[in-house]
Amino acid sequence: MILGGQLSAFLRSFAVQGSWNYRSLLGSGFAFSLIPFLRRHDLSSDELEATLRRHLEPFNSHPYLVGVALGAVARMEERREAPEVIRKFKEAIRGSLGSLGDSLVWGAWRPTTLLLGLLIAWAGAPPWISVTVFLIAYNAGHVALRYWSLHLGLAEGREVGRSLGEMNLSHVAGRIRSGGTLLLGILSGALFGSYLMGASAGWLWGTVGIAGFGLGHRFGARAPRLSGLTLVGVITLLMALGNL
């Protein structure tokens, strides 16, 4: 249960990336989110300033899992652990919070729920249905993850890294990705069957579409950026030719 200053810190964690920058990364947002906890620690104004200054140092994490570090650091600060110990803890945990969140949220949960919304849209549901289904599904996981991560950090303190490792969240991400792959297959089949094969010269569009799919799979994240800009170029060219 998150109460009092903890609720305030939880709400602030939604703005943890508000001043994200290339030097301290998420550090300033981390200090900003930690303020409600520090205010309850009965610190003098000089101690509060020194503590905040320490937490302005570079730190990074996936934004939804930052609560793990926030809660654990709040516990460590409450117990007046040495600044060097706290700094080393933050350095040790930042990498795993980043990669775990990227894999679980950006690489699995978000695309899977988006595919669900897109499928509903393709099926011809009213606009607000597909959007609402996506937002509810996505944010149920999102808000629960934020709440859980802060709760876990507060409960486990500096031992939170070990607890995270035991939970095997990468296995959960793998299961979500399998669900996402099924939805991706359905959407690909639906798009190819309706928009490509259904168009005039359907086999030609279909063949080019399959080739494009293969290209994207072969080159991964490197190919797509180019495809958007190529489409911009092709549309511009076609418009220019049409105006001749």
Next chain:
Amino acid sequence: MMLALSALGGVLGLDATSFGQFMISRPLVAATLAGGLLGEPVLGLQIGMFLEFFHLDGMPSGGSRVPEAGPAAVVAVALAATVSGPAGLAFGVMAGLLVSEVGGLTVGVQRHVNMALISRVEAGRVSPVRLTGVHLLAMFLDFTRGGIITAVGVSVGTRGIGIAYDGWTLSSESTVAMIVVAASIHLGALLKEFGGWRSQSAVFLIGLVAGIAGVYL
């Protein structure tokens, strides 16, 4: 209407990184919201769906620069709504992709501004009030940035819409097919992100057959 669209663009700019990340800034949602504002929710959903394909894959990890889709989706729908038919669709999607790249560049600038703001805090006395004030200022600047991107995108795009209307000769079917072909590259890249053909082929093929069957049944 421009003020409402800019305010929406500002909120979407905030949602992408600075506040919440509730994903209202995803093209699917952002374009439908813009369509609702303009009285064209179905067009908004259609544009949002096509733009979403181009942003499905890829991870915004660390400080990597990624296209900013939210305000761009508002621009795309605002422009598509002014021209009927396939010309509007083509011009809207093109504008959406182009503005998202420009938006991504401005996010980089915003992060440099944030760095300067935080450095000023560190140079003086670090109090909770001062840190909170600067943090909120950075978020306000991000909101403003999103609003400006939207306003400039719609204003500049409106000037070019006549060229699009006169010059577009492809049918509606061919326009959609062309966009889906370009988007298929992103779908392939997403399969790779999900584990790739070797590990996911069975699940993917089951879905593919179900999807094709769904079209013809």
